[in-house]
Amino acid sequence: MARSLGRLFKGFQSPAFPKAMGAELCPATCVSVRTPFVRTILALPSAFSSKPQDFSLPNSSWGPEMLRLYNHYKSQCEVEVEGEEKQEGPWQRLPSYNRSLKFTPAADLCVLPSGGVYLSKTIQSKARLFTRNITDPGAAFEYVLFVNKEKQKCVGIFQTGHLLEGPPGHVHGGAIATMIDTVTGSHATVLSGPVMTANLNINYRSPIQLGHTVLIESSLDKMESRKTFISCKVTGTDGSKLYTEATALFLSISVSHLLGG
């Protein structure tokens, strides 16, 4: 179970995720673990057996600046080589889905081998990724992430929706923190596999207007044992205006950490 979950956790934010779903995860939708006292069943999302929606593709709410930047990075995901087929470029777009795990109908309440209760079937079936849970396009978080493995950089293009208001007409600091955590966390996952945020340190320098598009750029500072240190800047789309800067520490985890083991 832990191995399958590990694959899913890693694949969830990885560029290879759709392949992993099609090739490995869908056929084996149910994995069970037996202990003398409990039988825990986890099912990989049945929603994933049909094609899941990739929320990081352009939609009708994307403004010209969001689209311009998307096209700028997308054009660097593939490069033309004379006389040959297109090849992988320096950047890769990270697909983005709105859910990860779901329990089978058989598991009304999931009891862990350690004796703790994880999440009920109902909660799991309703669980949605925080940044993708408002279905009205453009209302909240519109974003797409690109990663450059060679340069160890990740970039998030973020269009701020009207439901993210904090101070009048401007984006809530928690929403900005969420996007910073998303970009740096996805970056750390690409670099180090399954991680959790241990520390996020944010300096808010200038308010971001609702409806604006900003660039969130993260870069690797260092890796030490289980620790991945990342720093991040939120700027205007031409990079000139600094809105927010942050540093983050991610710790590599084993999947049993999420299951309370």
Ligand SMILES: CCCCCCCC(=O)SCCNC(=O)CCNC(=O)[C@H](O)C(C)(C)COP(=O)(O)OP(=O)(O)OC[C@H]1O[C@@H](n2cnc3c(N)ncnc32)[C@H](O)[C@@H]1OP(=O)(O)O
């Ligand atoms: C698709 C979207 C992607 C979005 C990504 C979003 C990611 C998230 O938001 S995750 C959710 C928020 N984070 C959490 O809930 C994490 C809660 N915390 C935890 O689970 C644990 O404290 C965890 C995993 C971070 C660390 O626990 P554990 O693995 O036991 O580490 P622990 O043994 O205590 O410490 C290991 C090392 O890290 C250091 N460390 C641990 N926590 C911190 C911290 N907060 N600050 C600085 N150092 C720390 C320790 O000092 C120790 O250092 P050393 O090895 O040099 O002595």
